Amino acid sequence: MTWLAWRQVRTQLLVTGVALAVLAGYLLLLGTQIRAGHHDAVASGSALREFQSRFQGRVYLLDALLLVTPALFGMFWGAPLVARELETGTHRLVWNQSVSRHRWLVVRLAVGCAAAAAVTGLFSLLLTWAASPYDAVAADRFTALLFGTRNLAPVAYTCCAVVLGALIGLLLRRTVPAMALTALLFAAVQVAVPTVVRPHLGTPVHASQPMTADVIRNLSFLGAQADVEGLSAPNAWVVSNSKLLTADGRTVDLDRYHGCLSGQFDVMAQCVAALDLHVDVAYHPGGSYWRFQWLESLLFLASAFALAGVALWRIRVA
Structure with a gap:
């Protein structure tokens, strides 16, 4: 069953792997340039603002890309995970074999989440490393853009987005509407959590x-x-x-x-x-900072498990 699940996402993995390899090469180059620029700025003693403005555009562009990555995985990996099977009727072939519906869904979710989380985690790791001298100068890592694109949080966002997409696909039974609704709902979550939830994860x-x-x-x-x-x-x-x-x-x-x-x-x-x-x-x-990273990551992972539980309950009557 696990082997079959991997085979079903191999094309997505191949395309994503190529894109990630290109992105990783660019991040390694950018990280080297940022470190050289930071060294020169510190040596001059008066050019830190120029250093920040020099790399700000590129760092912000990569931040924006990583910020939407979980939603993209939810749309293109999560939403079709069940919806496509239900839409085309291929789910009957599996469910009439020895594999139960619950086991089928658990394996599909586990493989999809693991692959998406691995890609996002590597992206986040490389961006965190590349931008670390820039972030030290900017000194604003609590902002919504930086907090959501560094360290642990992007991985938890991705797991939640994939499971959310799978659940919406299971409920709607149509791939394209499920993709659109997944993007809309997860975008709303990414706006609501930094403004409504995150301030209350600790006592100021x-x-x-x-x-x-x-x-x-x-x-x-x-x-x-x-x-x-x-x-x-x-x-x-x-x-x-x-x-x-x-x-x-x-x-x-x-x-x-x-x-x-x-x-x-x-x-x-x-x-x-x-x-x-x-x-x-x-x-x-x-x-x-790290307390907020862990708490928010655990919040999204707990949400992913809760959504998976709803999906397992719902698939009994799918």
Whole structure:
């Protein structure tokens, strides 16, 4: 049964293997270039921003490719896994032999998940290695794009996507609609988890952040009502922050604050900093990164097992 399952995905494996070999060669080349560029930037002492901008486009493009890889496996490997058999009627040949429906589905899911996870894992391993000097300079590995494309998380995403696709194919019994729905649902999951679930996988640390001129210059938004957006810290994940507060914890006097919001941005930053303000911040420190990786990976793997359980229950009446 396992041998048959491997034979049924051999064409997919061959095409994916060729694509992965080409991608691996490029990642090895890119990793060498990034390390050479980082060495030169550190040696010069003042070119880290230029180093980051030089490789940002290529790293982001690879991040985007890896981020959609689990959904692609769910569409093209998971959705047809059962739907194609039901659509063409070939499932009857297997189920009328000595192999039970449950065993047939378990083997198909195990082989599909193992192969897809191996491909995604190698992609993630090579990208994590290649981009590691860049990531160290960027210091933002908690962002949705980087967190979902490094280390363990992509492998767990892929297993979940493949099982989700198989379950949807089993329910719809049509390959193309199952592929479309798998892509749609898993895209929704990839948006919902970083914004709704991930912040609650750990208890944030609370602190006070003085609003110096340098901090203000790096904000993405400074509003007329003393709102602050885009506050960041190296390798940390800021999940919330207050409005601009005075030393005694009250919201800044808006008349004094508005008096600074004119002229050049650098002058404005200096003026606001002179008001001796701070914000209260809730954040996850960089040291909790691996805890989040493990917890989110276990969450997706548990979801994959739960979806597989539903599929095993449903296939009894397929």
